[in-house]
Amino acid sequence: MSWSELYLGPGTWILAVLGGGLLGMDAVSWPQVMVSRPLVSATVGGWLLGNPVAGMLVGGVLELYALRHPPFGAAKYPDTGPAGLVAGASFAASGGAAMGAFLLSVAIGWGLGWIGTVTVQIRRRLNERIMSPARELAADPVLLEQRHRVAIWLDGLRGAILVAAFLVPSVLVVTLVVGTGPSTLGRYAVAALVLGLAGSAGAAGRSSAFGVRGWPLLLVGAGLGLLLVLGGLT
Amino acid sequence: MRPLRSDHLTAWSRTFAVQGSWNYTTMVGTGIAYAMLPLLRRIYAGDPVRLREAVERAMGPFNGHPYLCAMAVAALGRLELDEVDPQTIEKFRTALRGPLGTVGDRAVWGQWRPICVLIATLSFLLGASPGWSVVVFLALYNVGHLAVRVWAYATGWQAGLEVGRLLKGAWIERWAEKIWPLNILLTGAVALVLADVVVEQSAVSPAPAALLGMGLVGGLLAFRFPRQGGRLATVLLVIAPLLWVLGGVVG
Numbered sequence: 001m002s003w004s005e006l007y008l009g010p011g012t013w014i015l016a017v018l019g020g021g022l023l024g025m026d027a028v029s030w031p032q033v034m035v036s037r038p039l040v041s042a043t044v045g046g047w048l049l050g051n052p053v054a055g056m057l058v059g060g061v062l063e064l065y066a067l068r069h070p071p072f073g074a075a076k077y078p079d080t081g082p083a084g085l086v087a088g089a090s091f092a093a094s095g096g097a098a099m100g101a102f103l104l105s106v107a108i109g110w111g112l113g114w115i116g117t118v119t120v121q122i123r124r125r126l127n128e129r130i131m132s133p134a135r136e137l138a139a140d141p142v143l144l145e146q147r148h149r150v151a152i153w154l155d156g157l158r159g160a161i162l163v164a165a166f167l168v169p170s171v172l173v174v175t176l177v178v179g180t181g182p183s184t185l186g187r188y189a190v191a192a193l194v195l196g197l198a199g200s201a202g203a204a205g206r207s208s209a210f211g212v213r214g215w216p217l218l219l220v221g222a223g224l225g226l227l228l229v230l231g232g233l234t
Numbered sequence: 235m236r237p238l239r240s241d242h243l244t245a246w247s248r249t250f251a252v253q254g255s256w257n258y259t260t261m262v263g264t265g266i267a268y269a270m271l272p273l274l275r276r277i278y279a280g281d282p283v284r285l286r287e288a289v290e291r292a293m294g295p296f297n298g299h300p301y302l303c304a305m306a307v308a309a310l311g312r313l314e315l316d317e318v319d320p321q322t323i324e325k326f327r328t329a330l331r332g333p334l335g336t337v338g339d340r341a342v343w344g345q346w347r348p349i350c351v352l353i354a355t356l357s358f359l360l361g362a363s364p365g366w367s368v369v370v371f372l373a374l375y376n377v378g379h380l381a382v383r384v385w386a387y388a389t390g391w392q393a394g395l396e397v398g399r400l401l402k403g404a405w406i407e408r409w410a411e412k413i414w415p416l417n418i419l420l421t422g423a424v425a426l427v428l429a430d431v432v433v434e435q436s437a438v439s440p441a442p443a444a445l446l447g448m449g450l451v452g453g454l455l456a457f458r459f460p461r462q463g464g465r466l467a468t469v470l471l472v473i474a475p476l477l478w479v480l481g482g483v484v485g
Contacts, residue, residue: 028253028256028300029251029253029254029256030250030251030254031250031251032250032253032300032301032379033372033375033376033379034347034371034372034375034376034379035372037347037351037371039351039354039355039367039368039371040368040371040372043364043365043367043368046364047364052363052364052365053364055364056358056364056367056368057431057435060355060358060359060424060428061428061432063351063355064355064421064424064425064428065467065468065471067348067351067352067421068460068464068467070339070343070344070348071339071343072339072343072344097435099435099436099437099438099478100475100478100479100482102432102435103474103475103478104475104478104479106471106474106475107471107472107474107475110468110471110472111472124256124257124258125257125258127255127256127257127264128257128258128259130255131255131257131259131260131264132259134260134290134293135290137264137289137293138267138286138287138289138290138293139286141271141274141275141285141289144264144267144268144271144289144293145268145271147255147264148251148254148255148264148265148268149254151254151255152251152254152255155254177475177478177479177482179482180478180479180481180482180483181437181482182436182437182438182481183438183478183481183482183484184481185477185478185480185481185484186436186437186438186477186478186481186482187438187440188440188477188481189473189474189475189476189477189478189481190432190433190436190438190440190474191440191445191448192470192471192473192474192477193432193470193471193474194429194432194433194440194445194449195445195448195449195452195467195470196466196467196468196469196470196471196474197425197428197429197432197449197467198425198429198448198449198450198452198453198456198467199452199453199455199456199463199464199466199467199470200425200456200463200464200467201421201422201424201425201453201456202452202453202454202455202456202457202458202460202463203456203457203460203461203463203464203467204348204421205417205418205421205422205453205457206456206457206458206460207344207460208344208345208348208414208417208418208421209414209417209418209457210411210414214414214415214418214457215454215457215458217415217418217419217422218418218419218421218422218453218454218457219422219450219454220419220422221418221419221420221421221422221423221424221425221426222422222423222425222426222449222450222453223422224419224422224423225422225423225424225425225426225427225430226426226446228360228423228427229426229427229430233360233361234359234360234361234427234430234431
């Protein structure tokens, strides 16, 4: 793919940044309808760059990785909304076919998800300042409402900034890799991702199981998956 | 004064933003106060001093699953209406935090969300369009999401102080204990089909049978040792594009 074929005009960029704001807000602040899940956000990213199938493929892998990080209690988990959008858009922009671009898009999405987690923590510290002093806010409920809404908008701004900062560099880096053809080491690269998926699935299965007795079900599930593959249903 | 239906509707809709100002001091406490305000304004209409005291109580530290916080908002509003003394309200808040977090985390984050995500992913891998798969996920997930929020709010308002007792063994908890096998089955199936799609897409063929065997062993080991397995999976995710690029450079 040549640089001229790459479609990332200002209009698409603005839409992506606005989308990043909404996706950034959705995970925690409002309305938690889960458009921030990578399966959705990466598909949106792919759709923005003209290839939703490519976006969803990236989203599917990110989803399997994200599933082993349920947000139980104070657990840290990747902020996959803006990250998924950037990853899906990057792979779509690269043409949505090259394996090198796919591997890099997924890795970028995962890394950006954890960068997003750091920004979430910074925002939470900022919220402490916004929502204080408590006595003053209690005396003026309108002020409490205003500050609460400001905190939500800041979360949106956080998501928008992540997309604004990382979308173009990510698209450019992933597009650079498209030209990298398959090699002997490429075989191991694909194997690494597949084994990573298996490991992630195992860890995700454990987090949803009540105890360790669920492991045979994981095998049965894989067996069903194998039947679907061998049956030509995929 | 008793809250009107419109007050309840506003308070319920505000529970969607209950984590909006989550912070390390009060956690979701300020969000609880934000959601309760329509109720408190009606209950303490014309009495700014008691309204201020009630808002201050509502802003105290609190945590719980965001969807089930609707239950806390309604139950705490009910206690204010019933003029329960502040010390009892404080004890009630403290007692409610644990169950609301545990039940919601296990049922919604632990089961419902993964199941919906996996069904949508599988539908895509089996040939459904991305748009259709996204719609399946969002529609399926949010039917459950809205049902939980409505049930939580209605139960909280009706039960008041009794809400903790009702939460123990509630349908949501029983349901979570029954549905987890489906979650693991789907995880295994999606992982295998997704891996197949990835291998099919690559121009290199990394010995499918050997890869399948290693993947099964790796998956089971990660199930037994999830922390280590998860970390290794992340390392492999990062290594994969590096190997690809390196292979392209060295040939």
